[in-house]
Amino acid sequence: MIPSAVMWYSTKGGVGKSTHSANHAGLCAAKGWRVLLVDLDPQGNQSAILGYNRHRGWDGGENLRAALVSAANEKAEDRVPVHVMHDIRPGLDVIGGGPKSAVLFDALPALLPTIPKQFVSLLDLMLAPISADYDLILIDLPPTPSLLHRIAMTTAHYLILPVKTGVVDIDGMSPALGLYKSVQKDSNPYLEVLGIVLGLHDMKARSRLREAMSALADAVGDAYPVIEPVVRYSEAADGQMKD
Numbered sequence: 001m002i003p004s005a006v007m008w009y010s011t012k013g014g015v016g017k018s019t020h021s022a023n024h025a026g027l028c029a030a031k032g033w034r035v036l037l038v039d040l041d042p043q044g045n046q047s048a049i050l051g052y053n054r055h056r057g058w059d060g061g062e063n064l065r066a067a068l069v070s071a072a073n074e075k076a077e078d079r080v081p082v083h084v085m086h087d088i089r090p091g092l093d094v095i096g097g098g099p100k101s102a103v104l105f106d107a108l109p110a111l112l113p114t115i116p117k118q119f120v121s122l123l124d125l126m127l128a129p130i131s132a133d134y135d136l137i138l139i140d141l142p143p144t145p146s147l148l149h150r151i152a153m154t155t156a157h158y159l160i161l162p163v164k165t166g167v168v169d170i171d172g173m174s175p176a177l178g179l180y181k182s183v184q185k186d187s188n189p190y191l192e193v194l195g196i197v198l199g200l201h202d203m204k205a206r207s208r209l210r211e212a213m214s215a216l217a218d219a220v221g222d223a224y225p226v227i228e229p230v231v232r233y234s235e236a237a238d239g240q241m242k243d
Helices: 019-028 045-049 062-070 101-113 119-125 147-155 166-173 175-188 206-218
Strands: 004-007 035-039 086-090 093-094 134-142 158-163 192-198
Touching: 004 019, 019 035, 019 045, 019 086, 019 093, 019 134, 035 045, 062 101, 062 119, 062 134, 093 192, 119 147, 147 175, 147 192, 175 192
Parallel strands: 004 134, 004 158, 035 093, 035 134, 158 192
Antiparallel strands: 086 093
C-alpha cells in the first residue's frame, strides 16, 4: 500500500471517473502539490483530456504494460522502469495508459482464478521506486471489474466512488463496494473510502440532486460521506468527457 495513492473507482462507465481524476490531479498540482496520475485504462482517455496524446513521450501504454509485467521479477535489474511524462501540467506528471496496454489487461480476468496471490502487488512494486517523489498519486481505471482492480486497490490507500443520479447507477454501487470490502479483507486492510461523489450532474436539476442524495443516504447510511458534485455537466456538451 502506498499512503499517498488515491483511486477513482466505479464498476460503471460514463460516471466521470476520468473527468474527476483529471480535474483532481490538475487542481492539486495548481496548489503546489507534486502529483502523479496513473492511467490504467486501455482507452487512454486521459491522453485526450489532458492533451498528452500529442506528447512525444506517450507510447499508448506499451511501457506501462512492460513495466507492470516485469515488476514481479525478483531481481531489480530484470524490471522495466516505468516511464513518467513530466509536467503535463506544472507539477503534474503522468504514467500514460492506452491501447497497447490492452493485451495485458484483457487477459487479467481470465487469470483471476489461477494467478498467484502476490501478483496483486504488481502496481505497488512498479510505483515503489518513485512514490516518494509525489504528494499525491491518482489512479484511473477502466470500469469493467477484473484483477486489475484488485491490483490497484492493493496499492491505493483511499477510494473515491463517482456515481450518477439515476436509480440504476446508485444501485450499481453494491458490486463496487463489495469488491472494496473483499480487497480490504484479503490484501489491503488500510484501504478506506474517502467518499461517494455525485458526478456529471446537471446543476440546474436541483430537485433530482436532492432525490439522489436521499437515495444515496438510504443506500449507504452513514457508512461513507456523500459529496455533492463540483464538475459541471451539460447534455449539450456531452461526448468529450467520458470514461
